[in-house]
Amino acid sequence: MNIQLPNSPTCLVLYSGGLDSILACKILQEQGIHVIALYFITPFFGYKLKEQEKILMKKVLADQGIQFEKIDISDAYLKMVKNPEHGYGKYMNPCIDCKILMVRKAMKRLGEFNASFVATGEVLGQRPMSQRKDALRIIERDSCADGLLLRPLSALHLPPTDMENKGLVDRSKLLGLTGRGRKDQIALAGKYGIKEYPAPAGGCVLADPILSRRFKRMFELWPELDVNECLLSQMGKHFILSDKSWLVIGRDETENAKIVSMIREGDIKLGLTAGPGPIGLWRKIYSDVNADLAASILCRYARVKRRLEEVRLSGPGTENIKTIRTVPASDETVNRYRI
Ligand code: SF4
Incomplete structure (x- = not known):
């Protein structure tokens, strides 16, 4: 007692x-x-x-x-x-x-x-x-x-x-x-x-070998990384594209939903027009030079593989920004940008 x-x-x-x-x-x-x-x-x-x-x-x-x-x-x-x-x-x-x-x-x-x-x-x-x-x-x-x-x-x-x-x-x-x-x-x-x-x-997660490597790279690239971004970096697959923009792709429905809830002003959401599939969040975008690349990486993770996919890009509170027809990215491309 x-x-x-x-x-x-x-x-x-x-x-x-x-x-x-x-x-x-x-x-x-x-x-x-x-x-x-x-x-x-x-x-x-x-x-x-x-x-x-x-x-x-x-x-x-x-x-x-x-x-x-x-x-x-x-x-x-x-x-x-x-x-x-x-x-x-x-x-x-x-x-x-x-x-x-x-x-x-x-x-x-x-x-x-x-x-x-x-x-x-x-x-x-x-x-x-x-x-x-x-x-x-x-x-x-x-x-x-x-x-x-x-x-x-x-x-x-x-x-x-x-x-x-x-x-x-x-x-x-x-x-x-x-x-x-x-x-x-x-x-x-x-x-x-x-x-x-x-x-x-x-x-x-700071003592996790994979996540800590990712944090290190992100702190170097974006010293202003905030709390929302630290949480985002712990879910999904991550890619840093050639213009240093950041693409996150959900691995399952739960992650897709979480990623959608974290979308904010300035982000672009990517999804397949053909129906359910991976959701992408594209952040730190200064031009649309890598829009095709982002769309093709997203297609790479579609459950049903098609030779040609259509990806819808939209912003928070907007309908389509654009629709891109693309082929799934190759393994080599995915590995080049993945972190
Ligand atoms: S592992 Fe180290 S950094 Fe992480 S909670 Fe424990 S004391 Fe803090």
């Missing part, structure tokens, strides 16, 4: 949905601390969380009596990803700056939630980039959280925080976990009766 004392402190815990952050919540809650789980949304994680996972995440927290709050930091996150002060990991994952940004955002919200400190589920030595001892210290320093950032799972290997020194948090009840193993965490899940939990924020 969780006992919460009348004047117990409140803590904001960075919550990824994974087991480690749930355990951080539980360890603090067990000391009578009121815990609020902060879940961050960015174009690279959080947004893509499937509805079922979101429900599971909320249910797990509700079962454990933990308050859940969502915070959308998409714009600030995107700005950071384009130029992270501490660099990238193996792919486009700026893990140290990512943590700094989330802790800094949580620190700014302490007053709003009447909370006195921030905690995370970080485990010393679990991740090569952001969970080394020096990286943990940098995260604390650069997020302006000196003395106010607690890592309950590895606290015994780290200097005592202000909360421990003042007696708000009982250090003897914190843990000294290290490394990549999961045995201790799984045992703790059993102790707290946590039977079901979503996969950790492994959903971060």
Whole structure:
């Protein structure tokens, strides 16, 4: 049973949905601390969380009596990803700056939630980039959280925080976990009766080899890439045409519908006049010099292959801009422009 004392402190815990952050919540809650789980949304994680996972995440927290709050930091996150002060990991994952940004955002919200400190589920030595001892210290320093950032799972290997020194948090009840193993965490899940939990924020697409290559190319080509475009770049097949315009083609009906919902002023939508088939979104167009090429790439993905296809080009709120009769692009053409 969780006992919460009348004047117990409140803590904001960075919550990824994974087991480690749930355990951080539980360890603090067990000391009578009121815990609020902060879940961050960015174009690279959080947004893509499937509805079922979101429900599971909320249910797990509700079962454990933990308050859940969502915070959308998409714009600030995107700005950071384009130029992270501490660099990238193996792919486009700026893990140290990512943590700094989330802790800094949580620190700014302490007053709003009447909370006195921030905690995370970080485990010393679990991740090569952001969970080394020096990286943990940098995260604390650069997020302006000196003395106010607690890592309950590895606290015994780290200097005592202000909360421990003042007696708000009982250090003897914190843990000294290290490394990549999961045995201790799984045992703790059993102790707290946590039977079901979503996969950790492994959903971060910045650590995906294929997507991170695509992001890198796009940030180089279009430094102004915005949140809508980061989301768009994670669905469908992508082509950069010779004039540096961007063609996205849906791989199935669900993606087609999502792509259509993302069309905005200046975009051109491509579809087959003969009936259902792939939908294309053509963006960053400065002339129609590549209209034939875009249409022929779209035809290449028609389910029923015809020698000659007709492709309708239209804009948001307009009927046909033009209709193009074309043949499906060759494999060589498709491979030349695909990213
Ligand atoms: S993997 Fe992604 S979400 Fe996790 S710390 Fe790195 S950048 Fe942030």
